[in-house]
Amino acid sequence: MTESASTEAKRTHSVVTVDLTPYRNNIALTTDKTLHRGMLNVWGNSLPAEVLPHDGLTVGGIPFRGVPGGGAEPDNVRCAGQYLELPRTTADWLHLLATSERRCEETAFVHYASGAADPEWVRVSDFLPARAHFGEVLAARSDALHYPHHRQENLGGRLWAVRIPVTRREPVCGLRLPDNPALHVFALSLECVR
Secondary structure, three states: OOOOOOOOOOOOEEEEEEOOHHHOOEOOEEOOOOHHHOOOOOOOOEEEHHHOOOOOEEEOOEEEOOOOOEOOOOOEEEOOOOEEEEEEEOOOEEEEEEEEOOOEEEEEEEEEOOOOEEEEEEEEOEOOOOOOOOOOEEEEEOOEEEOOOOEEEOOOOEEEEEEEEOOOOOOEEEEEOOOOOOEEEEEEEEEEEO
16 A cells, blocks of 8 residues: 655745835826926836826736836936845845836846846837737836827827746845836836745
């Protein structure tokens, strides 16, 4: 007779939201009174501030911190090769709330507490109305686009939920963003599923 032992696997799931305030360097969310401050692209476009709630957003079960929309202060990180410090924790995914002036495929580097750094793809679709080119999840959309001097109805924008794999089973400590000013990161969360 053969006996088998039954084992029960316990899974844990946690998400840590990251404060990007020290890294924000760009304004992409404006109101009708702050249109002139928009810098989503070289033409000074921006998205209506109401696209992102100030108290945060949950996309596909992943919570993201709110952003200070309105055009008074920076609301996103325009990518220029910055190193973002992350909480030292194990993670399986880095989730970004992002958009791009044109769709982009870039390399970011996930840094680990051991000193290792692995290149990983960051693929983000265009902010102009279109389907997700890389299979991202639509996080938010607007029905209008802001120009420096007017609001253009019926031409909206998109924000995407994008994920970057964390392949090592060791604590992360940072993320080196690509050097591409067309890529904008509004929020970042770390997900651990064990």
